[in-house]
Amino acid sequence: MRGEERLLELQELDSTIDRLEHRRRQLEGGEELAAARSIAEEAESRLGEIRLALDAVTAEQRRLEHEVDSLEQKAAADEKRMYDGSIVNAKELEALQHEIANVRERKSRTEDELLERMERQEELEARAEQVEREVAEARAKLGSVDRDAVRELEEVVATWTQARASREALVQQIDDDLLTLYEELRVQKKGVGAAAIVGGVCQACHEELSALELDRLKHAEGVKRCEYCRRIVVFA
Numbered sequence: 001m002r003g004e005e006r007l008l009e010l011q012e013l014d015s016t017i018d019r020l021e022h023r024r025r026q027l028e029g030g031e032e033l034a035a036a037r038s039i040a041e042e043a044e045s046r047l048g049e050i051r052l053a054l055d056a057v058t059a060e061q062r063r064l065e066h067e068v069d070s071l072e073q074k075a076a077a078d079e080k081r082m083y084d085g086s087i088v089n090a091k092e093l094e095a096l097q098h099e100i101a102n103v104r105e106r107k108s109r110t111e112d113e114l115l116e117r118m119e120r121q122e123e124l125e126a127r128a129e130q131v132e133r134e135v136a137e138a139r140a141k142l143g144s145v146d147r148d149a150v151r152e153l154e155e156v157v158a159t160w161t162q163a164r165a166s167r168e169a170l171v172q173q174i175d176d177d178l179l180t181l182y183e184e185l186r187v188q189k190k191g192v193g194a195a196a197i198v199g200g201v202c203q204a205c206h207e208e209l210s211a212l213e214l215d216r217l218k219h220a221e222g223v224k225r226c227e228y229c230r231r232i233v234v235f236a
Contacts, residue, residue, distance in 0.1 A: 003174030004223070007182060007194040008234050010174065013167050018191050020160040027153040036145040040138035047131045054124040057117055064114040071107040075100055178223060178232075185231055195226070196236035203236075205229035 026032065078100045087093050171179055185193035195204030200214055207228040209217070217224045218235065226233045 003178060004232075004234065006170060006173055007178070007232060008196055008236070010167065010170050010182070011192065011194045013163055013170065014186065014193075015191065017160060017163050017167065020156055020163065024153065024156050024160065027149050027156065030149070033142075033145050033149055036138070036142045040135065040142045043131060043135045043138045047128065047135050050124055050128045050131060054121065054128060057121050057124060061114065061117040061121060064110055064117060068107055068110050068114060071103050071110065075103045075107065078103065181223065182232060189229065189231055192231060194232040194234060195229075197226075197233050198236050202226040202229060202231070202233055204231045204233075 078096055081087060082093065082096050082100065087096060174182075182193040189204070192204050195202055197203070197209070197214070197217075200211070201208045205226060205228050207226070209227060213227055217233065224233050224235075225231065
């Protein structure tokens, strides 16, 4: 049939057009841009959470520092009273000693808590620095993807237009019945309606045809089709 030898060229063009159309939909839908934006927003969200935690720890640290200072002043004042001779009653002196011991114990526990908060603050500050770098990188990537997507879309549209024009010229050289069969097979076979036979193997389904079948196909008239996948085959 007229144009059978051009089917592989047509198939290659159609595969290229399919890839370009898929890529065009991706770019127009902003899938990569949306993914980059999602990464940036996720990093910014994590940074916000870390900063809130850091603010809370800093506030708690100030409270503990104030409490330690107050306890130290109270203990110092009580110790001064204990030694300045103003208390002569033994029971009052014993009670004051007990109170000083309690204050010192509370101060020690509070200092331990304060140390824990300071360590937590250092940890959060280190994490914040790391996530700040991630946010900066994500924002830069987002800007880059946006610019690249616009440029690539222009290139894809130009290449697609050229491929479509080449296809329109090529189909004029193929019989209508053969073209109709090819189009039907493309719909049925995931975009591949014709394939080459190379070394006795169908390049679409990758099945090896028997020597008897290969000989039959070589001498057959009309459209040649793979015995396994039933696509149109052309000897390369």
